[in-house]
Amino acid sequence: MIDHYAVNKFLYDTDRNEHLVRRYIDDPDAYVDWYFDERLSRLLDNESEQSAVESPDEATRTALKTYDCAMLYRDGAHPFILWTLMLPIIEAKLASGEFVVGEQPENARAENRKPMAYYRERILPHGRPDFRY
Amino acid sequence: MAKIVSMIGTTHHPWYHAKTSKPESELTEDARNLLGWSARVQESFRSTNPDVVVIVASDHFHQFFYNNMPQFLIGRMKSYQGTFYNEEREFGLPRVELGGDRRLATDLVEAGYENGFDFAFSDEMRLDHACVVPSLISQPSFEIPVVPLLTNCGAPPIPPGQRFVDLGKALRNAIESSNAVDRVAVVVSGNLSLEVGGPEQMMPYSVDPEFDALAMDWLTDRDYESLTAESTYERLMLHGNTSFQFLNMLTMASMQEDMTLIHAEAMKRRGSPAPCFIYESEVQE
Numbered sequence: 001m002i003d004h005y006a007v008n009k010f011l012y013d014t015d016r017n018e019h020l021v022r023r024y025i026d027d028p029d030a031y032v033d034w035y036f037d038e039r040l041s042r043l044l045d046n047e048s049e050q051s052a053v054e055s056p057d058e059a060t061r062t063a064l065k066t067y068d069c070a071m072l073y074r075d076g077a078h079p080f081i082l083w084t085l086m087l088p089i090i091e092a093k094l095a096s097g098e099f100v101v102g103e104q105p106e107n108a109r110a111e112n113r114k115p116m117a118y119y120r121e122r123i124l125p126h127g128r129p130d131f132r133y
Numbered sequence: 134m135a136k137i138v139s140m141i142g143t144t145h146h147p148w149y150h151a152k153t154s155k156p157e158s159e160l161t162e163d164a165r166n167l168l169g170w171s172a173r174v175q176e177s178f179r180s181t182n183p184d185v186v187v188i189v190a191s192d193h194f195h196q197f198f199y200n201n202m203p204q205f206l207i208g209r210m211k212s213y214q215g216t217f218y219n220e221e222r223e224f225g226l227p228r229v230e231l232g233g234d235r236r237l238a239t240d241l242v243e244a245g246y247e248n249g250f251d252f253a254f255s256d257e258m259r260l261d262h263a264c265v266v267p268s269l270i271s272q273p274s275f276e277i278p279v280v281p282l283l284t285n286c287g288a289p290p291i292p293p294g295q296r297f298v299d300l301g302k303a304l305r306n307a308i309e310s311s312n313a314v315d316r317v318a319v320v321v322s323g324n325l326s327l328e329v330g331g332p333e334q335m336m337p338y339s340v341d342p343e344f345d346a347l348a349m350d351w352l353t354d355r356d357y358e359s360l361t362a363e364s365t366y367e368r369l370m371l372h373g374n375t376s377f378q379f380l381n382m383l384t385m386a387s388m389q390e391d392m393t394l395i396h397a398e399a400m401k402r403r404g405s406p407a408p409c410f411i412y413e414s415e416v417q418e
Contacts, residue, residue: 084223088223128370
């Protein structure tokens, strides 16, 4: 089971910063390790101070390093911030050929059609997980 | 004492600008419907002539995060900048500037204490698409200052439906007890069934058409019993993981009192329909 706060903070904090999104796309292994080793426990509004928030386990780090949206979604990462960060990742990886998209949903809407299809085929088996806890 | 002269319930569809700013010949049916809705709302603003717009809108993890999560927050800035890098990236939203009204905002916070709401407040914030898009729809010239009231419809535990009904009553009392301005428009942004980041996201059909139809009836009829019974975390999750923003519409329903319902429509879109409401208080018979 992933640590919800740590994962959601990673998603939120990365997605809102263009430079961090770029680093996550370019070198996910180094970026995820840096994030959890150096940045996670820094307060969001005061980088000179730290909290007692705990770094997540290896399985969580691996899921983020491999952009494993299915596992993160299944385990209750917040779906809104998971999607908004996965979107530029999937866009970049589809463009570079690292990701390949399967069949698109029939009559899919134009917005983000291919990234949505990639994301959807991975999360679909997991329905709507409870993300309260 | 300030008077609520108009109240608008509207979508904050994030692709509003991208869809509607194309050349006439390239406009989709969705875009034409959105522009038609915007024209209707602008006409209401012209005829009711508000001094300030109070915008009730959900935060989308821009002002709020789990390290410090308010449920209801009022902005007290003299002016606001709008949208964020990740919204420009995803939706092509323009960066905008809007005026604020610190005196009215402060009055609302103080009146909240008398009406059962201890509002959080912010003297430094940016506005996300939930405030920017309703402003593009209602006043694309951005001439009228705004007071944002942000709600937590995104990060559970989310307040239950009854709190949003109570919020409407408290907010109405708060506005009407202020001398900061004379004429206030309230713009409430929300949706019916909706999913973001879940399996039914961006499908070309509604997540839950049955709920959409019932919800429009409950809102129009002010059926608070159904509205509150159906607005728990468990019930709303059945209609999509982002249906919680429907809660803002409960606030709209409970604010209308004796205002005249001018327009109620579930705007057809590819995807879930968008709730569109116009109420006015000085309607000529």
